[in-house]
Amino acid sequence: MTVTTALPHAEAVSLADQQLASWLKQEGCDEPPPASDAPPPEPPGLAERLRLGERVLLDRDHGPLRGGPGAGRYDRRRLRTPAAHGTQQLTLTVATGADGSTWVRLEAETHSTGSGVRTPCRVPVPELARSLLPLLDAADGPAAVHTAPRVITAAEVDALIDELCDPERRLPTVVASVPVNLPVDHWVADVVGPLCHQLPGLATAYVLDPGARTGFNVALEYHSVYGGAVRTYLPEVDPASRQDGARHPVLARGRIEQDLRRAAGLLAREPRRLAADQPLPVPLAAVPVLRVPPPQLRPASGRAADSTVVHRSAAHPGADGAVVRAELAALAHEEQQDRAEQQARADELERVRHSLRLERRDCHDTRDARDGRDAHEGRLRSGPRALTGRHCTTPGAGPALGPRFAAQPADPCGKPESFTELMSRMGEFTLLTFTGDQKSALALDELQRVGAGWARLAWDGLTALQEYAEAAVCGRAGGDFKQWCEHTPEGCHRFPPRKAVRGESRTVFSHTKWKRERMLPVPECVDASRRAFMGAHLRIGGGRTAPRLHYLDDCSGSGRIYVGYIGLHLTNTRTN
Incomplete structure (x- = not known):
């Protein structure tokens, strides 16, 4: 908060x-x-x-x-x-x-x-x-930050719209509509109140009464909310932009009534992400890291620091005192180094937050410009990447590729911040096809700690696979994907070679149950059984969860790469 x-x-x-x-x-x-x-x-x-x-x-x-x-x-x-x-x-x-x-x-x-x-x-x-x-x-720019949703009348609509568009606003604004013919008070008490239970301090919340709903939706034609739905308005709303409306997620009435508790968690997800990722205001960013007493100086009980160790040097002025002074000096030096490292990490985190903010702004500007093109270009959402893929599919049909196989990223909007966003953008990769179950990928959003970067690393891997596929269908890849990562051409996205694994161990391959887990869906043109063993995988996370992305390289056949699984590590000798 x-x-x-x-x-x-x-x-x-x-x-x-x-x-x-x-x-x-x-x-x-x-x-x-x-x-x-x-x-x-x-x-x-x-x-x-x-x-x-x-x-x-x-x-x-x-x-x-x-x-x-x-x-x-x-x-x-x-x-x-x-x-x-x-x-x-x-x-x-x-x-x-x-x-x-x-x-x-x-x-x-x-x-x-x-x-x-x-x-x-x-x-x-x-x-x-x-x-x-x-x-x-408490306030957020022009808005008062309340602990509970506040009902908006027709006379207050203009003030709410000014609040949504104010450039100083940092917190998301949640606006709930009321279903037709339902009392406002009952809807607020039974639905909106519990739905916003996880939002105090993370977002401001409002409810449009019937009189306010019409004026609000007329003024915000591309950002409307009605029928019992709830919409989250992120900072920097542009009411005149149809494309900007897609930035602000809507939670439908049906999903809310189906499971109110789960809907409350979904509604709080974006405000929590924004609260953690946004750059700090200047005064808060200038707060130094916390300096706590070293273990030897910490009190075992009581309310004040125990200075027994500090005074030992005075009580024993001889050799013991010199030893104690040396110990204290070493502790002070160690504490100083530790504090400097902590401060460096905090400053680096703040730089990352600023970079992400600029990246998202560039994404929005680029998306608006892109979506303003004519209908023909709108169908080629991947721009130069889609054209490159088409020329490569039939060798000799297009111009020869230079040293830069794909100088543009899959999408100019930057890397996704969650697997939910990643899965929604899989269509941007013209030579990759996801054939698996999205549930295993979406479940990673519940496990991923803020800033862990699994989704971004998976996006890096998919981008590198796309660029490799563009070269491979032309016969210019120079080997498999592992070799591509080890000798990435200039101008292409690099993916760490140690995170690209060619296949599973012989133990996994010979274990019936473990092998079956890796028999993942493919089109019939690849295998008549519609299943194929996908031992090749990318390491997109570590630790106990160890997320993995499994794929099948069929560039020499159908001219595509099939991604059959994104999720937690499948069973092997190290899992249980």
Whole structure:
């Protein structure tokens, strides 16, 4: 959650501390002392660590923002509490920039203990978010951020449209319609309220009453919502663009009523992704990484850091004191290096967020320009790639390929952010055909952590396969796909050779059950049984889940590559 508040910095921090203390008290934990009453941490610059119960730790720190004097200030609270099979972490940051704007960010995470039990990916919205939003008078650009959906009347439609189009808006705006002849109050209470339960702090939500629905849909001809459907309006809405309407997903009434709980999860997916991927506002991006005391300086109990180790050198001025001083110096150096690495990772993450944002903007601009072409070009959605594929299908029918087999990506809109998007864009690859079950691929979206990049890596692999196929049908590939990856022609997309595997082991091939898993669908023109063994695969992820993409290279026959499976690692000697 990232919002602004008009309250002064000190007042916002005080309110946050009060709500945090109240919640801890309800949970049966010790109440932390006021930050002003707590002794300063030792050594200076480290966060103050408080132990408030069994496995309950609170870290508090404050100071100037990075950027030199006058850049602003921040206060931060990080709370760790036990959770099922791990630890739940809550980080609250209040940062005020040099211009006086105060930002509040709340991050909730669940960390697994590594016991082998999978932790749920979706962390519930913290109660702290629900209690803080009204107290802070939280805002997102021109919009007030509420904890529950607000009903819009006809007189408020213009203000809502201005809000949707405001360039300062960061949060998605969810707009729900009401079915004809159904009371607004009942629909809000029974459907929209539960549907938006996971949105506080992540999106603003509104409900159009019957009078507002007509005016809203007339004004937003290409972005309308009606019939009980719910639409998520992402930032930077362009009401005059028909193509822009495709950016803003619609959740149909039928899907909502079929399974309200699942629909609520689907509705929250895009706001959660946007909250994690968007670049931070300048004040929050300038907050330094948290510095916690090293293990030797952390208190075993109590509310203040135990300085016993620090004072040992004074108590033993001889050799023991020199040893202790050396140990402390080594600890300080190690802590400094660790902090520098953490800061570098945080800065790199922020650079990636900015790159993704620019990439998406370029995608939208390019898509608008592309969709504005005449009908003939509109049918050639892959542009130069489709033409290259056609010329290559019949050797000699087109111009010879130069050193750049495919200088353009499969689509100028950039890489997909999820497997849902990836599967919807498979048609952009003119020489690849997906023959498998989409469910195994879509299930990866539930497992993929933000920024894990499985979908983007799979897209890289598909792009490289497409370029290889374009060359292979012309007899210019110079070998199989593995060799293509090892000696990728200039101008083509590189895919790591170590992630391209030619086939399965002899053990897998000779194991009846394991081999059957890899007998995947193909057209009848490839095999009369409509099944073929796809041992060749791409490694698109690691760890326990180890996602894989299995394919069959039939460029020498039908002139295509068939992708039969995208999903979790199929069974072998290392899986169970």
